[in-house]
Amino acid sequence: MAYIASREGLPAEFVRDEVARGRAIIPANINHPELEPMIIGRNFLVKINANIGNSAVSSSIEEEVEKLRWSTLWGADTVMDLSTGKNIHETREWIVRNSPVPIGTVPIYQALEKVGGRPEDLTWEVYRDTLIEQAEQGVDYFTVHAGVLLRYIPMTAKRLTGIVSRITRRTSPTRTSARSARS
Amino acid sequence: MSKSTPVPVASTYEEAYPNSTKVYENGVPFREVALGGGEKPVRLYDTSGPQGHDPRAGLPKLRESWVAPRRADARQGKVVTQLH
Numbered sequence: 001m002a003y004i005a006s007r008e009g010l011p012a013e014f015v016r017d018e019v020a021r022g023r024a025i026i027p028a029n030i031n032h033p034e035l036e037p038m039i040i041g042r043n044f045l046v047k048i049n050a051n052i053g054n055s056a057v058s059s060s061i062e063e064e065v066e067k068l069r070w071s072t073l074w075g076a077d078t079v080m081d082l083s084t085g086k087n088i089h090e091t092r093e094w095i096v097r098n099s100p101v102p103i104g105t106v107p108i109y110q111a112l113e114k115v116g117g118r119p120e121d122l123t124w125e126v127y128r129d130t131l132i133e134q135a136e137q138g139v140d141y142f143t144v145h146a147g148v149l150l151r152y153i154p155m156t157a158k159r160l161t162g163i164v165s166r167i168t169r170r171t172s173p174t175r176t177s178a179r180s181a182r183s
Numbered sequence: 184m185s186k187s188t189p190v191p192v193a194s195t196y197e198e199a200y201p202n203s204t205k206v207y208e209n210g211v212p213f214r215e216v217a218l219g220g221g222e223k224p225v226r227l228y229d230t231s232g233p234q235g236h237d238p239r240a241g242l243p244k245l246r247e248s249w250v251a252p253r254r255a256d257a258r259q260g261k262v263v264t265q266l267h
Contacts (some may be wrong), residue, residue, distance in 0.1 A: 030254060
């Protein structure tokens with residue numbers, strides 16, 4: 001917290017109070033010791049996220065690390081690894097081991113990969129094990145895509161902020177739901 | 184995500200920010216920008232991380248000494264705080 005306070009130019013007590021009051025978070029996995037701690041909250045500097053991911057055509061470890069380095073060099077405060085495919089675990093390992101910023105993922109991508117891309121085969125156990133696997137690697141934050149049942153869609157009509165799905169790809173219940181919600 | 188986007192090659196820190204130097208204050212990184220007109224240099228937030236390392240070796244483990252005691256406590260089944 002002293003590290004963060006110094007970065008933000010604020011007293012350490014202020015950092016601690018904001019976290020204690022639930023107005024700020026410090027995404028820092030104990031298994032990501034390469035991290036330079038940072039904070040996200042309404043009373044701190046605005047943070048920018050960058051998304052990276054392996055290409056289906058070719059992607060080497062060096063390329064992935066280069067994308068990460070490019071992002072942080074130009075000011076990315078956090079990086080999401082949206083890689084898919086066979087070497088997803090290894091790719092992520094290299095990204096985390098080379099990242100001075102918090103790394104986030106969308107765990108359902110890998111969970112789906114594990115069940116051959118068939119959403120109907122996805123179980124809580126598969127998803128849970130994916131979360132644990134990624135947490136043990138040092139992933140600092142997750143985007144959890146929750147599915148929405150059709151009968152709840154009317155409840156979204158009067159929302160103040162609308163519904164956002166930033167990431168739409170692959171075949172998943174989430175994508176279908178997000179689309180229904182928009183129409 | 185387009186499948187054929189070429190991977191950009193990141194320039195070095197010095198190439199990217201020719202008028203800046205990376206400085207550390209109590210271990211915390213800042214980008215110090217040199218200003219003209221006799222103004223004092225200004226320090227900015229820096230996300231670039233340690234430079235010039237081998238990707239296969241990974242970055243230096245900055246927080247290892249901070250988290251080691253917590254890890255040890257957790258192994259003994261003690262309650263550990265996340266507030267570090």
